[in-house]
Amino acid sequence: MRDTIDRWTERLGDEAPYWALAFTCLAGLAFKLHCGAYWIGGEQYTTGCYSDAVPFWGLRGVAAGQVPYFQARMEYPVLTGALIWGEGPVARVLGLGRPDAADFLTAVWLGNTAFAYLILHLMRRAGVGRLRQYAWALAPPLVLYLAHNWDLLAASLAVAAVLAARRGEDVRATALAALGGAAKLFPLLLLPLLGLRALFRRGAGAGSNVMRAVLLVVVAIAAWGAVNLPVAATAFTNWSEFYAFSQQRSGTAASVWELANTFGWYPTDIPARNRLALIAFALGAAAILLAGWRRHGRQPWVLFTPVLAWFLLTNKVWSPQFDLWLWPLLVLTATRARPLALFLLGDVLAYFAEFWLFAGMEGAWPSATQVDVATAAAVRGIAVLWIIWAAVRDPAPAWITRLTPPRSAVPPAPDRPIPAG
Structure with a gap:
């Protein structure tokens, strides 16, 4: 059975995962957009078309062009807030000057589609086999969530950090994981594992390993702080809403x-x-x-x-x-x-x-x-x-x-x- 699957994936060609992902992304847009910008009769729940983009359009100042944290509330970390703000002008272009929440939903979908393709590209560049590429390109969660929220920004950074760690680039992996934590917190869970690898490196002395681990701590703080500190220093209440909301x-x-x-x-x-x-x-x-x-x-x-x-x-x-x-x-x-x-x-x-x-x-x-x-x-x-x-x-x-x-973008034979x- 597995040999048959492998042969079929080979026949489809190297670029087929990109086309498969396009199909999945379009299905994700159709799944969310069929309700439009105005929900009636609980259809956002009964059909599953609910998206956080719709309430955010009006309730978080996106429609008014307000800057998150400085002019509008935002219960997400800074990089996600910046992404939401950046998708506002895209919605205005899509709406031809009269945008609504459906245009913003489409803009969110476009952003997440770009990140989905980035993840596939990173996988292919790392030499991930075709079966795994298709497992991403045809993933049901992409249909459900591609136009639901802003999670793929952090997921992209987490994947990039993991693949950098696989190449032995621990400083880059640390910076990417810390930046991921400035989008959604979960990539930060990778940091202790990177630190442990630095502490227990083979072929290096204990002092060298400790210094390497300290360097990674400094890199993580610097990367996270470079994004967060300017906002926290000037709009602390709105910046801290994510952390307060998570506790409450x-x-x-x-x-x-x-x-x-x-x-x-x-x-x-x-x-x-x-x-x-x-x-x-x-x-x-x-x-x-x-x-x-x-x-x-x-x-x-x-x-x-x-x-x-x-x-x-x-x-x-x-x-x-x-x-x-x-x-x-x-x-x-x-x-x-x-x-x-x-x-x-x-x-x-x-x-x-x-x-x-x-x-x-x-x-x-x-x-x-x-x-x-x-x-x-x-x-x-x-x-x-x-x-x-x-x-x-x-x-x-x-x-x-x-x-x-x-290093080639062309994947090897399936593993x-x-x-x-």
Whole structure:
């Protein structure tokens, strides 16, 4: 079966993943844009066409051309706020001088499409096999989330950081991960792994390793600070809204802590939920690192994927589009196909369960219950645990361990890194 797939991907040609991604991106636009700029009867929930771009157009000053943080509220980190601001003029061009929220949604889609192509280009340049390229180009999460939010900016920086780490360019990888943290925080989870690799380098003295790790700390602070400090110094209240909002929000419907509270399994207030989520993540991440170090100690950045998966599982907020954080990393580092398929199933189930839950609250149909949300979250959670177990236990995929990554944009013959079980 795998040989047949390999032969078909070879016949399609080297450029076929780009065309496949174009099809997926257009499907993502159609999925979100069919509701237009004005939602009626809860259609944004019943059909799944909800997008954060629509409320942001009017409520965050994009329509008025206001600058985020300085003139308008913004509950995202600085680079994402800058991206949102930059997409405003694109929407005005698309709207021929009379733009609306649908034009802004299209502008958001254009931005995310560019990042999706950037990720594919980075994969091809790194020598990732064709099957993995198609796993990205035809990814269902791209259809669901390409015009939903602004997550692919940070995801692109995270992928670029991982691939730089694979080449041994730890300073560049650190800077890219820190910049990713200025877009969405999750790329920062890569930084401790880069630091550990610097500390435990083979063939160098302890003093040299410590100095290398200190250099990476300085690079990370400098890269993150260069983006954040000018805004924080002049518009601190609006700049800090993201961090305050993250602490104050209770959670999302499909997160472990919200489900535990809803069903009375382990009711918690928000401060307790913050503490428990942090403790659970820290303990689990340490366990992943200890269990995976023997196999992946020479390339600990490979453990970024299971650490991020554990973060999503233990965090109090698991917005549906957060699955797009994890998917490109799974495409790069996964060793088994079945948990990935289960994850995709859980992603789709959780997406519609959450939005149909909101539809039911508005008296619309189809609707869902918290039991439906819990079932979908359980499917996705089992997949995440399976992914973590496989990532710690299995050797890294063949393309990662090649000593000389190809620089050409033309990919090599497909590797065989994803067994069925």
